[in-house]
Amino acid sequence: MIYTVTLNPSVDYIVHVESFSLGGLNRSAYDTKYPGGKGINVSRVLNRHDVPSKVLGFVGGFTGDYIKSFLEEEKLETAFHEVKGDTRINIKLKTGDETEINGQGPAISEEDFSVFLAQFSTLKEGDIVVMAGSIPASLPQDTYEKIAEACRKQNVRVVVDISGEALLKAAEMNPLLMKPNHHELGEMFETTINSIEDAVPYGKKLIEQGAENAIVSMAGEGALLFTKDQVYYANTPKGKLVNSVGAGDSVVAGFLAGIQKQLDMTEAFRxxxxxxxxxxxxxxxxxxxxxxxxxxxxxxRAI
Incomplete structure (x- = not known):
């Protein structure tokens, strides 16, 4: 079973406004809402590939209820831990350039986290845990390390798609997969990565540091897959960019779906x-x- 972890989920409220006036009354031409969060996105895309998963994380209030009901309607299994306070709402304002306003989310107590962490002691060898997204301000920066350690005790493999300070320790968790973008990879090694050639030596370092596989997304330039023996390059199909939110999560989900369907590594990457x-x-x-x-x-192609 694949388990996805979203520590700070959201209700993403997407509002299209044809002409936005700061300080004035604006009416939306179209709006919609979806459950947000990187782990949730991975589970939803896995579901579209007919690969089951279970969604873990913290939810609270009426917004948390919305997320649970939405995912249940999509036939996704959930095991959220309920906390006090409302799950955050993130506003995506689309009016020419996209503007985002992200909520903070509820505070998570040490007791909440202890109960949540206990879930991982019931996992079994062969399971995969996807750790994705930001860490709430109320949790320590080593939160993902604690989850990874709990998984290690159960011989459970982890997938890491995180950013910031937590990403610096990700390779040491010996993940089945890491998926930084080229900006995040550059930040890890205090450099700037602008091309495929720039990315290759630093992607190889992730494998040297303990990652089993790593996918580095290069925006419009494609993506790179690093394994213990080879580096592969994939081009990006032609199309109009409509929405960048969730694209990286979808890469992770597609790759894992391929692994679960026993495709070879390059086909899973494709x-x-x-x-x-x-x-x-x-x-x-x-x-x-x-x-x-x-x-x-x-x-x-191999490079």
Whole structure:
């Protein structure tokens, strides 16, 4: 079973305003809302690939109830820990350039986290835990390290798609997969990465430091897969960028779906890149139909 961890989920409220006036009354031309959070996105895309998963994390209040009911309608299994306070609302204002306003989320107590962490003691060898997204301000920066240690005791592999200070320790967790983008990879090694050539030596360092595999997304330039023996490059299919939110999560989900379906590593990588592109070209997370349409456009080569 794949378990996805979203420590600070949200309700993403997406508002389209044709002409925005600061300080004036603005009316939306179109609006919608979805459950947000990187781990949740991974589970939703896995579901579209017919790969089951269970969603873990913290929710509270009426917004938390919305997330649970939404995911249940999509036939996703959840095991959220309930906390006091409301799950945050993130506003995505689309009026030309996209403007985001992210809420803080509820405070999580030490007792809440202890109960949450105990869930991982019931996992079994062969399970995979996807740790993705930000750490709430009320939790310590070593939160993901504690989860990884709990998984290690159960011989459970982890996938890491995190950022900031926590990312610096990610390779030491010996993850099945890491997925930084090229900006995050540069920050890890205090450098600037602008090209495929720039990224290759630093991606190899992730493997040397303990990661089993690493995918580095290069925005419009494609993506790189690093394994213990090889480096692969994948191009990005042609299409109009509609939505960058969730594209990286979709890459992770597509790759894991390929692994679960016992595809070889390069085909899993191809499925990941097609899944990420499908989301980038969609208003919301990409559909399986669009993924299959884009799949032949993704070419993989060793470099």
């Amino acid at each position: 499925l990941g890149v097609a899944s990420g592109s499908a989301t980038a070209f969609s208003e919301e997370l990409g559909t399986e139909e669009l993924v299959q349409k884009l799949l032949p456009e993704v070419q993989i």
